[in-house]
Amino acid sequence: MQRYVYPVDLTEVEKELNLIVEKLKVSKAEAIREAIRHFAEELKGIEVVELREIPKEQAKKEILEYIKGKDRVWADEIAEALRIDLSLVNDILMELWSEGYVEPED
Template sequence: MWRWSSPPSRQKLSRDTSSNKEFSIKFYSVPQSKNLFILPYTTLYMQRYIYPVDLTEVEDELNIIVEKLKTSKAEAIREAIRHYAEELRGLEVVELRDVPKEQAKEEVKEFIKGKERVWADEIADALRLDLSLVNDILMELWSEGYVEPED
């Protein structure tokens, strides 16, 4: 959110406390003639974020990227960050619950009741249980004849 802080003759856009960017817009008054339209002179200041990063471990890979893409190292790093962020955008983090095995077994039975087909990871995600625990429970339920694995 930006707000004007100076009179209209020379306006300066000041920084709002909720933002990290500063902009300055300056307007200069110039006599206008009939055939001349003058646009205001604008100066734009933006805060830059610079992070010192040790790239010794990935220097060879970075050089390969720069050589193949014909770009600068800085641009290659920015593009890698964008790519990684895009990859993580749809990622969902499931926090597992710590429940006793018998309670988990009952929850699994209840979850698969009425379903014709269900995957172990689907059960684990829905019930927020560890996948290995779900697999153990499914093996027990199979030995009891409650479920059957698909061929």
């Protein structure tokens, strides 16, 4: 087995590390390995959505195209599908509502 040594400054988290070592009754190295495993497990199901920077008019056209033919759609669904900031989607939906293109949920 190949061994690796990672020089890491743990000064900032020394108190927390010592607490983990004390509570779990493990070595510092094992506490760090376990923390990494735990964090990696939490991240497995997370998907990072990279938002696109697009002009408002283009976003409006894309939103209109996306909602075409749908009976119901949520703002966060639109934002995720089109990778557009949720606040921009909400602003555009308010415009579309005032223009009569969409209706708010009751």
